[in-house]
Amino acid sequence: MTILRLNGSTRSVVSTPETPLLYVLRDELGLRGAKFGCGLGQCGACTVLLDDRPVFSCLTTLGSVGDRAVTTVEGLGTQTAPGPMQRAFEAEQAAQCGYCIAGMVMRAEGLLRKTPKPSEAEIRAALAPNLCRCGTHMRILRAVRHAAETTS
Amino acid sequence: MSAPSRRMVLGGGALTVFFALAVPAGAQEGHGATAGLPGDLKRQPRLDSWIRVGADGRITVFTGKAELGQGIKTALLQVAAHELDAPLAQVDLITADTGLTPNEGVTAGSHSMQDSGGAIRNAAANVRWLLIEAAARRWSLPPAGLTTGLGAVQAPDGRSLPYGALATALDLAIDARPDVPFRPPGRGPVGRDVPRIDIPAKLAGGAAYVQDFRPEGLVHARVIRGPSEGTALGEVDIAGARAMPGVIAVVRKGRFLAVVAEREWQAIQAQQRLQTAPSHSTAQRPNDIHAWLLAAPAQAQVILDLGEAAGGAPTASAAYTRPYLMHGSIGPSCAVAHLQDGELTVWTHTQGVFPLRRAIAQLVGLPQENVRCRHFEGAGCYGHNGADDAAGDAALIAMALPGRPVRMQWMREQEHGWEPLGSAMVTHLSASLTPEGRVGSWRHDVWSTPHNTRPQEAGRLIAGAEVDPPFAAPPPQPIPMPEGGGDRNAIPLYAFPAARVTNRFVPEMPLRVSALRSLGAHMNVFSIESFMDELALMARADPVTFRLTHLEDPRARDVVAAAARQFGWQAWRRMPGRGRGFGFARYKNLGAYCAVALEVEVEPVTGTLSVGRIVSAVDSGQAVSPDGIRSQIEGAIVQSLSWTMIEQVAWDSDQRTSFDWGAYPILRFPALPKSVEVEVIDRPTEPFLGTGEAGQGPTAAALANAVADATGKRLRDLPITAEKVKAAIG
Numbered sequence: 051m052t053i054l055r056l057n058g059s060t061r062s063v064v065s066t067p068e069t070p071l072l073y074v075l076r077d078e079l080g081l082r083g084a085k086f087g088c089g090l091g092q093c094g095a096c097t098v099l100l101d102d103r104p105v106f107s108c109l110t111t112l113g114s115v116g117d118r119a120v121t122t123v124e125g126l127g128t129q130t131a132p133g134p135m136q137r138a139f140e141a142e143q144a145a146q147c148g149y150c151i152a153g154m155v156m157r158a159e160g161l162l163r164k165t166p167k168p169s170e171a172e173i174r175a176a177l178a179p180n181l182c183r184c185g186t187h188m189r190i191l192r193a194v195r196h197a198a199e200t201t202s
Numbered sequence: 203m204s205a206p207s208r209r210m211v212l213g214g215g216a217l218t219v220f221f222a223l224a225v226p227a228g229a230q231e232g233h234g235a236t237a238g239l240p241g242d243l244k245r246q247p248r249l250d251s252w253i254r255v256g257a258d259g260r261i262t263v264f265t266g267k268a269e270l271g272q273g274i275k276t277a278l279l280q281v282a283a284h285e286l287d288a289p290l291a292q293v294d295l296i297t298a299d300t301g302l303t304p305n306e307g308v309t310a311g312s313h314s315m316q317d318s319g320g321a322i323r324n325a326a327a328n329v330r331w332l333l334i335e336a337a338a339r340r341w342s343l344p345p346a347g348l349t350t351g352l353g354a355v356q357a358p359d360g361r362s363l364p365y366g367a368l369a370t371a372l373d374l375a376i377d378a379r380p381d382v383p384f385r386p387p388g389r390g391p392v393g394r395d396v397p398r399i400d401i402p403a404k405l406a407g408g409a410a411y412v413q414d415f416r417p418e419g420l421v422h423a424r425v426i427r428g429p430s431e432g433t434a435l436g437e438v439d440i441a442g443a444r445a446m447p448g449v450i451a452v453v454r455k456g457r458f459l460a461v462v463a464e465r466e467w468q469a470i471q472a473q474q475r476l477q478t479a480p481s482h483s484t485a486q487r488p489n490d491i492h493a494w495l496l497a498a499p500a501q502a503q504v505i506l507d508l509g510e511a512a513g514g515a516p517t518a519s520a521a522y523t524r525p526y527l528m529h530g531s532i533g534p535s536c537a538v539a540h541l542q543d544g545e546l547t548v549w550t551h552t553q554g555v556f557p558l559r560r561a562i563a564q565l566v567g568l569p570q571e572n573v574r575c576r577h578f579e580g581a582g583c584y585g586h587n588g589a590d591d592a593a594g595d596a597a598l599i600a601m602a603l604p605g606r607p608v609r610m611q612w613m614r615e616q617e618h619g620w621e622p623l624g625s626a627m628v629t630h631l632s633a634s635l636t637p638e639g640r641v642g643s644w645r646h647d648v649w650s651t652p653h654n655t656r657p658q659e660a661g662r663l664i665a666g667a668e669v670d671p672p673f674a675a676p677p678p679q680p681i682p683m684p685e686g687g688g689d690r691n692a693i694p695l696y697a698f699p700a701a702r703v704t705n706r707f708v709p710e711m712p713l714r715v716s717a718l719r720s721l722g723a724h725m726n727v728f729s730i731e732s733f734m735d736e737l738a739l740m741a742r743a744d745p746v747t748f749r750l751t752h753l754e755d756p757r758a759r760d761v762v763a764a765a766a767r768q769f770g771w772q773a774w775r776r777m778p779g780r781g782r783g784f785g786f787a788r789y790k791n792l793g794a795y796c797a798v799a800l801e802v803e804v805e806p807v808t809g810t811l812s813v814g815r816i817v818s819a820v821d822s823g824q825a826v827s828p829d830g831i832r833s834q835i836e837g838a839i840v841q842s843l844s845w846t847m848i849e850q851v852a853w854d855s856d857q858r859t860s861f862d863w864g865a866y867p868i869l870r871f872p873a874l875p876k877s878v879e880v881e882v883i884d885r886p887t888e889p890f891l892g893t894g895e896a897g898q899g900p901t902a903a904a905l906a907n908a909v910a911d912a913t914g915k916r917l918r919d920l921p922i923t924a925e926k927v928k929a930a931i932g
Contacts, residue, residue, distance in 0.1 A: 065467070073467040077422075082414040083407030085581075087532050088614040089470075092863035095532055124407040136405045143397060143829060146837055147271025147582030148404030149411060149533040177871040181863065183532045184271055184582045185840030187871060188878045189833070 052112055057125030067113025072096045074112050075122060083123035083152040087181070094180030097153035097160075098122045104160035106179075123152040126159060135159050138197035139190075146184035154180050158194045167198055238380030240889075241320030242266065246304040250374035252325040253282070255333070259353060259366030261286060261293045263322060266306025267314040268298040268553060268577040269400060272894050273830040274314045276398045280826050281319050284390035285326035288353035288365065298555045298577035308554035308656060310585070310717060311685060312793050312892025315826065319890045327382045329374065336371040337363045387824065387886040395829035400579070412549050412578035413536045413611060420538070421450060422466040423599045423610040424473035426459040427668070430619030430858035431714040432485030435459075439479070443472045453602045456670025460599045462608065473613070483856045487712050491626045492523045495649040498708045505683050506693045506703035510643060518736060519632035522729040522918045525850035526713055527624040528860065530868055533581025535588030535621075536611035539600035546573045546600065550593035551580025557658040558590050562597045564673065565660035573597075584841070586656050586716035588612055588621045594663035615861045620664060623851055624718025625651040627688060629729040633698075639741035641752060643700035646730065650688030651708045652678035653721040680707040681721070685790055691723035691899060694730050695788050696752035713853065719838075720789070720895040724845065727787040727899020728906065728920065735783070735907045736916060745784050745907065746771055755788070757795055757821050760883060762786050764819035765797035768881050779804050780814075781912025785903030789896040794831075795821040796896035798839065800875070802908040809928025811909065813843060813875035820880060820896060823888040831893050832880040838897030839878055844869035846902040848921050 054061045056079070065074045070089075075081045075098070084107050087095030091106040098107045099121040127133030132140060135155050145151045154177065161168055161176040168176065173194050182190065239247055246252070254262045263282045269275045275295050283290045296302050298309065306318055330350055337355035338345035340363065349356050354364045387393055403410045428434045434457060443461055444452050448468030453460040461476065463469035488494035538549040546568055552558045555575035563570040575593070583589055596610035612620070628649040634642040660666035661675035681687035689705035738748035746766045753759050766772070766784070774782050781804070786797040801814040820835050848867055852859045860866035902920070910916045915930035 065465075069467050073465070073470075077466045080416065081407055082409060082411075085411075085413065085533060086611065087534070088863060090614060090862055090864075092614075093532055122407065123405070127406060129402045129406045129408055132402070132406060139405050140397070140401055143401065143833060145271075145398070145401050145404050146273070146833060147532075147579070148401065149271075149413075149531075149581030151404050152407060155405065174871045174874065181532055181868060181870065183530050183584070183841070183868065185837035185844075186833070187840055187869075187874050188836055191871075191874075 054115065055117065055119040057121060063112065065112055067111060069112050070108050071098070071110045071112055071115060071120070072107040075107060081122055081124055085149055085152060094157060095150050095153045097156040097180060099156055099160055102160060102163040104157045123155050126155065134201045135162070135197045138200065139193040142189050142193040142196055144186060144189035144193040146186050150180060150182045154182070154190050158197065161194070162198055162201065166201070239378055240324050240380070241317040242304060242306045243321040243324055243378050247377040249325050249328055249376060249378050251304045252322060253329050253374065255329065255365055255369045255372055257366050257369045259292060259364055261288060261365065262296060263293055264296045264303040265318045265322065266298050266304045267318040268309040269579050270309060270553065271582040272834060273398050273827065275400060276396055277315060277826045277830055278319060278322055279399065280391040280396055281323045282326045284392040285323050285385055286330050287350040287385060287390065290391055290396065292353050300555050300559045301574045301576065305556045308557065310553050312789060312894045312896070314892070315890035316892055319826065323384065324380070324382065325378050327384050328378045331382050332372055332374070333365055333368050336368040340368070340371065392824070392826050393828070393884065393886065396827060410579060411533065412538060412551050412580050413533055415538050415549055415578055415609070417538065417540065417607040420607045420609055421462050421464060421603065422469040423460050423462045423596065423608050424469045424613070425595045425610065425616070426461065426473055426476040427620070427664070428481040428857070429615065429861065432483060432487065433481045433857050434484050436480045436482065438476045443476050446472045446475065451603060453599050455598060456668055456672065458598060458665050458668035460595065460610070462599060462603060470613070481857070485712065487853050487855065491526070491712070492628050494712065495626065495628050495708055498710055500649065500706040500708045501680065503680070503705045503707070504702060505686070505689055505705050506701055508698065508701040510700055510702070515634070516632035516643070516645070517635045518740060519630070520733055520736060520918055522629045522725070522732065524627040524725040524728070524920045526626045527718055527845050527849055528618065528851055528866055529584045529587035529621055529718055530866065531581045531583055531587050531617060534612040534614055534617040535592035536580060536609065537593040537596035538607055538609045539593070539596035540607040541600045541604045544572055546597060548573070548575050548593050548597050549578040550575055551578060551583065551589045552593055553583065553586065553589065554656060557656060558593055561590070561657040561660050561663055561666070562594055565594055565663060565666050565669070566597050566601045584719040585624070586622055588617050590657050591620065591664040594665040598665050618861045618866060619858050622655060622714045622716035625653060625688065625715040627722065627725040629725060631729055631733045633733065633737055635737060635741055639743055641696070641698050641737060644694060644698045645701070646692055646694070646703045647706060648689050648692050648722065648726060649706045649708060650722055651711050651715050653687035653715070653717055654678065654681050655716040678709055678711070680705065684792060686722065688722040690721045690726065690790060691787055692726040693791060695755065695758060695791055697754045698752065713851070713858065720898040723787065723789060723895065724842065724898040724902055727785065728902040731785040731787070731900065731903030732906050732916070732918065735910065749784070749786060758786070758788060761795040761797045761819040761821050764881055764883060765799045765817055768819065768879065769799035769815070769817040771799060774801070779806060779912060781908040781910065783904040783906065783908030783911055785900035785907065787896070787899045789892065793892040794896040796835065796900050798897065798900040798904040800904045800908055802905065802912055804909065804912045804927060804931070806931065809924040809931065811847060811924065811927060813905070816875050816878045818880045818897065819883060820893065821883040821885060822893045823885050823891040825882050825884040826890065828882045828884065831882050834893045835880045835897045836878050838895065839901045840869065840874065842898040842901035843875065843905060846905050846921055848923060850921055
């Protein structure tokens with residue numbers, strides 16, 4: 051049994067410590083935001099925050115999380131009450147298939163927590179670990195700028 | 203205004219429906235007058251296969267097309283709500299499902315707005331008129347005086363009947379008529395930027411994808427096969443895998459092998475253990491695929507013959523090549539399959555639920571009517587990727603576990619290793635210039651392996667070739683004109699006095715291939731538009747002017763002029779190391795018109811390209827969702843830049859070696875262009891034109907032309923990498 055600080059509450063989980071966090075979130079806890087994309091830390095579809103730092107949940111074992119707070123896209127808001135970053139992506143219609151989007155949102159959330167007013171180059175560099183295949187990149191950049199401008 | 207009426211007495215209930223429309227009577231007569239019906243109404247003329255109206259006022263619209271992330275659900279809802287004159291929120295949409303929706307084939311070729319949009323628009327217009335007539339009967343008023351709005355029929359005296367109250371008086375088990383007038387554009391959702399209905403769930407962890415689908419009792423499966431197509435595994439340790447924690451079953455049918463576990467991570471661990479078995483190659487892969495293409499047995503077909511030019515030899519000739527490209531979906535293919543009481547249901551992100559049902563029924567040995575394929579969104583596919591194969595895998599596993607829903611997802615290396623690729627291609631172009639600097643003659647030859655191996659038969663599913671006895675795959679066929687496969691867009695839209703275009707279809711497939719977004723159009727437009735710039739340079743003409751000189755279609759001229767104007771083509775300032783490039787095509791010469799202008803900066807030491815501003819103009823006919831069109835074109839531009847600048851599938855004698863994003867890189871954020879602007883030219887009185895694939899070719903050519911403009915060097919072999927640029931500039 052492992053105690054996990056997740057999205058503002060505490061959950062106990064039975065997955066073995068070497069299980070990647072991604073499968074604990076998706077399979078044991080029924081969260082669907084973080085996605086399996088590569089299992090290799092190459093695409094970022096599984097990105098979540100540990101404390102305020104974006105990590106690949108496919109490479110982060112449950113046992114390594116410790117007492118760091120896990121935040122997934124579900125922790126930022128809901129469909130009916132989205133958080134500021136989700137609202138910015140919605141406002142810019144920054145998704146096509148959207149499979150990468152939860153990871154993008156978390157990567158961007160991590161950036162703004164560290165650097166609330168990033169430059170264009172900082173945004174592009176921060177999002178570099180995350181892949182999008184639909185070519186929605188320009189809208190994702192707009193959404194991150196939008197979020198940076200509307201939150202203080 | 204004369205309002206010719208027709209009385210239609212339908213069989214069975216003898217329900218009588220009066221039409222009273224201000225339309226010519228002639229076109230309406232005769233049973234099953236489907237000739238004039240638009241889109242897929244031709245195939246499925248009955249109204250209730252497209253639209254149903256409930257007594258609660260909810261309107262349900264059915265489409266055989268699937269949401270692939272292109273926004274089709276929202277656009278089709280806009281079309282339906284507009285013609286029904288009902289609020290968007292009152293309309294629900296059911297997409298591709300063999301149990302519920304019309305059969306509209308595959309969601310491909312940028313056909314959805316033309317085929318399904320056209321059908322739904324017409325069906326909705328029919329239903330609105332039937333609602334008006336139902337109200338007219340109720341009120342004993344002439345229908346011609348009635349109007350609609352906000353989901354209700356209104357009388358001149360102020361009375362109003364909501365559609366729900368008319369539902370029982372409505373019989374939609376009749377064929378659509380082709381001549382029902384449409385509502386005017388401007389008053390309703392068509393033409394407005396309606397936010398996509400699918401985005402909120404995708405942003406908040408909703409059950410947006412088949413990968414997220416978790417029916418009660420779900421178990422997790424993984425398949426085990428060689429490292430790539432054209433390989434097979436040797437001896438596997440089945441007993442060892444069976445003994446692993448959580449493993450419920452190891453399913454083996456011939457060479458088909460899968461593990462099933464209670465938890466997903468357990469299934470993956472068992473899969474990884476089995477996957478360590480040695481593999482061997484079962485295919486021959488030529489080292490130089492382009493030399494091989496030119497030498498391989500080919501079916502040659504002249505697809506355009508405007509004769510030979512008088513006066514001889516071509517002024518210029520050029521050869522272009524494209525490597526194999528990957529769809530590269532971010533989410534590995536997945537399906538959920540469930541066998542219950544002899545009925546198999548498969549939730550799948552296929553582009554074609556109906557053809558897939560046929561293939562799966564054959565694979566698992568059930569009658570087609572006992573198999574239901576239901577589309578559930580997956581990650582973007584951009585053509586025929588692993589979706590169908592994954593559905594076949596899940597189906598086969600589910601047959602071994604009756605009563606348990608089975609979720610099967612491929613691993614990343616399986617997606618990269620097994621998906622059908624976009625074919626490698628070669629083109630040879632030559633032309634002569636007249637003394638006036640116009641193209642006097644044109645010749646284009648294209649060599650390619652197939653662009654369509656979509657499954658309608660078990661033999662085209664990976665699992666179909668693995669079971670014992672295996673199913674044979676039917677031989678691939680070329681896709682005939684006017685759409686074309688390898689020769690898609692090989693016929694230039696330009697008005698040349700003499701031209702000959704030949705398609706050389708190579709049926710053999712050393713690497714597995716099928717439909718990748720835009721098929722041959724990416725390569726053919728890259729070739730044509732590169733060559734147009736080469737000729738413009740020889741003719742000492744401006745590239746945009748040179749194109750306009752040869753373009754007669756006014757809509758083509760408009761997008762070329764609009765992109766050039768918006769980009770600031772004439773005023774663009776030349777600086778060392780910087781170039782501008784232009785590309786244009788009308789997709790398939792039938793779909794959307796798209797022009798792209800862009801600028802590029804070449805770093806002289808490394809050859810690295812920085813793409814600056816990109817401007818595109820697009821004409822998709824009547825624009826249902828201008829922002830949806832912009833989104834599709836932006837995506838096409840960025841994806842095509844990735845294809846054109848860095849992507850190529852690699853292999854060795856043993857296997858495909860592009861097994862992950864490290865071995866097959868795609869564009870990342872730091873390499874993005876500075877900006878992408880898209881101007882939508884709305885044509886409110888013109889039919890919808892497919893948009894999704896229109897940007898691939900023009901972008902590729904614009905990039906190559908900008909590099910040539912910046913460096914003076916013409917690069918004709920894709921991808922145009924920094925290494926090749928560096929080698930060219932020395």
